[in-house]
Structures are given as structure tokens and as C-alpha cells.
Amino acid sequence: MLVAEPVRVRRLSDQEGQQLLRITRRGTGSPIRLRRAMVVLASAGGNTVPAIARLVAADEDTIRQVIHRPNEMGMASLDPQWAGGRPRLISSDEEQFIVETASNAAPPRG
Template identity: 65%
Template sequence: MAQPVRVRGLTEREGQKLQHIVRRGSTSSVRFRRAMMLLASAGGSTVPVIARLVQADEDTVRDVIHRFNEIGLACLSPRWAGGRPRLLDRDDEDFVVQTATTRPT
């Protein structure tokens, strides 16, 4: 059986930063939930318990913990994907804007 996923030992600064985020609660909801996950794991909670606590999927909790163990507090900020590729390049966009803002003859 595989070892349970846990955060590495928190430094004092990391612990204070995570507690600050959770106590204030005025940060983004993503940062708040991720900080909750990390603090709960550092407190000894298992992944299924943490997932129920923050109402997230267990795989999401594991991903956040692994990412924290790799890169530290930078894992709190979401990495949003770029989305759909642009259909217009800059030149086409400039042409459309120029045409739309030109007074008709």
C-alpha cells in the first residue's frame, strides 16, 4: 500500500502565512481553500477528511499537497490555462477596430 500523502514540514514563515490567509479569509477563494488543505494536512488529517472539509475532490487535494511539497507557497496561486486560441492576429484585430470606428461614407 502506498504512503499517505502529507505536506512536508512547514517552516515557521510558511505556517504563519497559511494561518494568516485562513484567518483573514478576504483573499481569493482558491487561495483560501488551498491554504486550508495544507494546514489540515500539516495537522495530521488524511486526504479523504481534507476533501470533505473543503468540499473538493481527493485528487485535487493530493495535487495541491504534491505541488506544495515541490514549489512551496507558490502553489497557492492558481495557474489558469490559456483557453481557446485566438482566431484573429493583431493585424486583423487592428483592421476590425479601424473599420468599426470609421464613419461610413
């Protein structure tokens, strides 16, 4: 039976380490960014995924995802990426229907 290697963040540069320390010491700004910085710092310090999950009260799978992201995209991974979902494309027939409906709508009562 093979045992998977423990999930750990890659070796951080001195600059990255300083940035993480600043974020966690200040404790201001986005709470998501703060929490992710704590996770990355804890991983860099040699803590295991289960220990980090207990520290920040999160699911172990979430911790693994947070640890993998800086390995792939650097410190930009700390910032939340809000997405409103996939934009819906409308056909020309649907567009025409919307325009006609809006044009025929009763004017607002004042």
C-alpha cells in the same frame, strides 16, 4: 500487496505555517488561495486526504494535487495560475491573408 504511503504535505517552516494561518484567519482575497491554504494546513495537521476532501467539499484527487504542489514549489503553489491556452502560431501566408482581408474591409458606418 503494497499499500501506498498517505499523501502529506512536507514539514512546513514556522514562516510558512504563519503565512497559512494569516491567509485562513483573514479569509479575504482569492477564494482559491484560501481553500488551498486550508488544505495545506489540514495536511500539516495530520489530517488524511479523505478527511480534508470532506472538509472542503472537494474530490480526493484534487486534494492530493494541492498537497503535492507545495512539496514541489513552496507557498507560490497557493496562487492560481491562470493560463489562456497555448498561443497559436500563424504562417506568413495566413498573416498576409489577414492583412489583405483587414485592408479590404468596408469602413465602419458612423
